[in-house]
Amino acid sequence: MRTVFVTGTGGAGRSTVAAALALAGTRRGERVLLLSGEPPEALTGAGTGPGTGTGTGTSTGPGAPGPGGADTGPPGPTVARLEAGADFRREFLGFQERAGAALDLLGAVPFEEGELTELPGSEQFALLRALKRAAGGGHDLLVVDLPPVRQAVALLALPEQLRRYLRRLLPAERQAARSLRPVLAQLAGVPMPARWLYETAARWDEELAVVQALIESPGASVRLVAEPGPEAADRALRTARLGLALHGPAPDMVIANRIVPAGSGDPFLAALSGRQQSALKGWREEFGDVPVREVPHTGRDPRQPGELAELLDGPAGSTPGPPRGNRPTVEDRRSGEGVLVWRLPLPGAARDQLQLVRRDDELFLTAGPFRRVLTLPSALRRCAVSGAALRDGELRIRFEPDPELWPRSR
8 A cells, every 4th residue: 555645834735735646546546545634625525434534434526426326437535534532532531441440549530521622632643543544444545634744744753752652661571470460569569550551552552553664664655735935835845854854754746836827917926936936946956856746826725526636637646656765774884994884864954953862772863853763773783883974965873893792703
């Protein structure tokens, strides 16, 4: 399954572009699932799927039955609307039920469904659970309508980060001592973690692993949507490029939305067109081999499936190409320079924005506003960091083998 995450600048038409990409997939004969918190009206008139993204929604789009039941073309995508409130209430009540015994000991008064209101962050967790269900949905193409770039990068990094926290706070190997917990509790004089806590952590880790595999799969990519012209859009795209290099799939296309025609006699439109073309030139230089596709300004949001399908009727709606790799690789130079080099692609990074700290078998890498904790490959754990350099958008970290840890040659 190919997965396309759609993000970009606020108000640039991300949801509309995501829906158009989903429709373009159905026109190629693919089985498509669209996950969106606010799918466009052009796809919601005939109904959408359940609110939590189960992937069993009603097909909509150009192929939806017309008046009198006439079929107007191929079936549309399955649309699953994300409803964070319903997802939060269901998960909270389930957790409350599993922890009932512990809550009773504390004298807690349980919540009822009618008095629950969603908390900040509910949208992110609802989307993660929807992605987990979509991973096994049997679709050819999954299109995910993400929030703006900063929030999108944080969400793509979330599964890996949460799994690291779970491993540190509730190590899996501790579960082997479940039968000894009553004895350990008496010896230590403090209560030991209950079985349900470990079981809940194991379930969360399993679900997060599915989502992390989906995000890191070779079939995943990102399409960035922005309206050229404002300086804020330029800054947002640079931020997105750096954040995705550190945390997420590589972008396979930048979609420049709402491009006004050039050569207009109207002074306002002529000035706007000039600013857009100047921005487009900078984007193409910034992103290099990542294509920048232009989508013309239609004057209004698409209101019918046909209008939505025509929005990306061209290269911008084409099937995603092979994603460009942005994963770390290890280069062995021991025969020559006697070092190993860990190469991490970081396009758009600046030297004064980088910070590296090694702690045991982990490397803490800060790039601009983003930070990622990288687990060192087994070969590098037996080495000491001897230097680092940023060249041509790639961070190269030099490791020298520790003679006390490397096998000695006979």
